[in-house]
Amino acid sequence: MKSFPSNAKIGLEVHMQLNVGKLFCACPEEGTPTGYTFTRKLHSLTGESGTTDVSAMYEDSRDRTFRYVATTNSCLVEADDEPPHSPNRKAVEIALAVSMALKASILEDMTVMRKVVIDGSNTGGFQRTAIVSMGGAISSEECRAGIMALSLEEDSCRRIGENNGFTEFSLDRLGIPLIEISTEPDMKTPEEAISIARAIGNLTLVPGYLRKGADAIRQDVNFSMGHGRVEIKGVSRLNFIKDVLEKEVERQSKLSDAMNILKERGGFREINFQEITEKMKLSNSKIVKSGIDQGKSVFIGRAENLGGLMKKDGFTLGREVADSLKLMGIKGILHNDELPAYGISQEDVNNFVKLVEMGRKDSFIMIICYKDQIEEANRNISKRIEKFLSLDFSETRAAMADGTTRFMRPLSGSSRMYPETDIPIFHMDSNLLSAAGDMIPKPIEVASKEVSTDYGISIQDARVIILSGKLDLLKITGNHGNGKVLARLFTQTIPEAERKYGKEMDEVKLKTLIKYCSENNLGRYSMERGIEELLQEKTMDNIISEGSLLPIESKAIMSFIEENNLENEKNVGTVVEKISSALKGVVNPGEVAALLKNKKNKGSN
């Protein structure tokens, strides 16, 4: 990777789930499937300004049915069979407190809006969202970024996948309150973006407002390098920001190179597609065969001046073009630069070249689709290439697992927003504001110092515990001098054990374990044993009933040492190991050492 472009502008939209129940109903934020499902269709509507949002229209043209899986934390509100309740006051308080920490200007009244999203991820066909404050700024060691707005919104459904022709969603995530912080495009490098994203995340993580879970913080990245704004959705992990941005720079550079070549060659001309279904009926290509079997037709056309540009230096313009057809249900295109392949022979290719009268600088494009789709497909291809030619690369893209991005839809505009008519304008009363004033998140430095003093642990350990979201576990034990033990547990034992078993520790189980140990005065060794056993898929109930975390009594240890003639064993570790494997319970090596010493002393007497 060469240096990052100097004209790059990066902005962030960070979404943070809160752990205070759902935003517009009384459901908790965690739940499991109930077995009840229902299906819905969504239709695009005109917004307040009388226009239909272009991204919404894209989805509507697909006439899809969505299936929703109800969960124990969903009710009629999530099913869109009941109007939303009044906003969750606790969530509003947190949004206000975070606004105060950012020194933002708070709106006296909150207007809840509907943002039309008809890809099925919201049962109502819209996401409820409201601006709480505007302005303010956030700083990191790397840079300072202005804040455009802080909004409170409901999370969407969790996509499960495709099932029997339906796109399936779970209702468990729908309605969880999200704080969305959008920054000005003030960052210039991926490093700066990561540091700001981290600083924003800390606003809810440090005071413990953030929901636990892998997807509790998600960010969208806005990026431009002079070719229009690209909004990249779903950049989940922080370190992923760097990968995604670097790959996007590469994509845009190669795309603009390709467009410059195309311009030099004389530009783009609309493709004239002809049908060759009959000729292709005997083809050995699986793609072609299965298409024809589904009643589709095969079309081919000359792509003037695009020879060698469709796939070049690891960049596939072909894929970018095909992306414009994805929403029509057309999976892809075939073109000269990647053939022969997919069961299409050199001979076939030669025939195509002759058929479309392909020149030296040209390519050909083959599309397999229903007959009545070809005109629209061709229009979409032209529109997309012409947009690229004007060096306007603006659009909404989705981040893929490998760090690349794929076209999702055109940038959505303001016409997809209209007021939520079921919720009156919500006034920020003085009770809310004063409650928020008491909840302003402290900077991590201040918070770790406080925790360090309260629990008698190092500032560094306190910091790690806070940032791993385990402060509430520390609080369970109360201030009983267990801080050091727990700090060790969270910062060393658990990560090591997780690596050993290749599994993540379940937060709920861990909470039960710590509660049990602290109530029964069980120390470090019991907790360590508990963690091992939990990671071996034992349940807490089992562990408790087996009593395997209780300390082995000194008497039992003594008699074991005597019976096995271990009095003269020099290595305490060996003795501990033998005791552990033979007796039920937890053994404290310090105690064994003391007993051995005692025994020896007695023996020499």
Place this chain on the structure above:
Amino acid sequence: MYQKSWVPQDRALFNKFRKNRKKTFKNSNKELKWSLMSEVLSPEPLSRITFTWKGKELDGILISVVGDKMNIKLSNGYNILVKPENVKVMGKMEPHAIRDVADSGVKGAPISLITTGGTIVSRVDYTTGAVFPSMDIGELTSRFRYLTERRNIKKYEFSNILSENMEPDQWIKLSKLVAERLKNSEGVVITHGTDTMTYTSAALSFMFEKQTGPIVMTGSQRSSDRPSSDSFLNLEAAIAFASSDHGEVGIAMHRNSSDHKVSFIRGTRARKMHSTRRDAFRSMGEEPHGTFDMGLVKLSNKIRPRDEETILKSKLEKKVSLIYFYPGLETEQLEKLLDGKKGAVIMGTGLGHIATKYLQSIKERVSEGMKIMSATQCLNGSVNLDVYTTGRQMKDAGMTSCKNMLPETAYVKMMYVLGNYPWEDFEKVMQTNLRGEFLERESVEVTL
């Protein structure tokens, strides 16, 4: 793409819309503090403005003035309610465009679509942010673009009121329009607010003694300003039921929470059983007459066939009461509800019982000629005045039983019978099953 079929908006509607806006604006203007006056007097709603708020320069569209604040739609689409400073008008925005797809060009006997207001044609009032009944029939068809492409649909605007404001006089007017439309249509669809739809469906059921085609009512529980509205499927199904071969009055609404099945419920056995769910309309005590499932209509074999002619008996006796008995209802209150009436249906508890303290007054009223009947608050099951002493005393006082007729249906039927039949036939006609309002047998398998 869709944009091609958009045409310039309806001028008349636009002007009406603009006039309303001005009105709101003027009224709220009076409350403005004078310090803001000079700045806000010029921008009208739907003006593009620039302004500053807490030192930030912003731009957007003025939606409305609320007290001393402005409701402004920012360029990112969010609305905010703020006290802006340095407001400058940058121009005017073109309001709501309505797509006219009225002319479908489909041939064949038309389906008449009569709109009466209600959620199915309601839209957002961006000034107040509330849902209000839509004035414009074009609005409806611009929303339901799939419909007009398939059927020859003729549209008639009957009224534009929320169904809670529907009165018996409107049932009569509506019945006349329906009879008129039946002459030239294969069937009639009526969109109606859901709150009192079952009263109207019962009224139409009785008033049409004979009908040459289906009369199908439909509505929506979830507003049609949401992409997930049930109105799309309900209206599609209603049109399908109205195109089928039968002569019933019924209600077409979602069978369950999913968007794939719609029930066709007999007009006299329908009841709204939930305030918000899309499957709120239930067929009480019997299976629905028909189902619309994935585009296909299935009808029960008990459904009434089309008649050769339409006979409308549109008189209704309006001096009828529907009274809900409850513990603590004072005799004087009941007396007041009965004053000046020719008949009353009292919804009693359980088997139809009411407190015996009223019986003296009831006896007097009946002897004066008033018709007083008992229905059950249970909705499911039948009134029976023979089982307990109270019931027998009610009979002795001159009350009669609505049996398993739904209370609202019984109320409407009483208006119909008093309006169209001789006085001496009242008992006989009330106890005759005219439009399937009585269940002859109740199956143990029907769930509540």
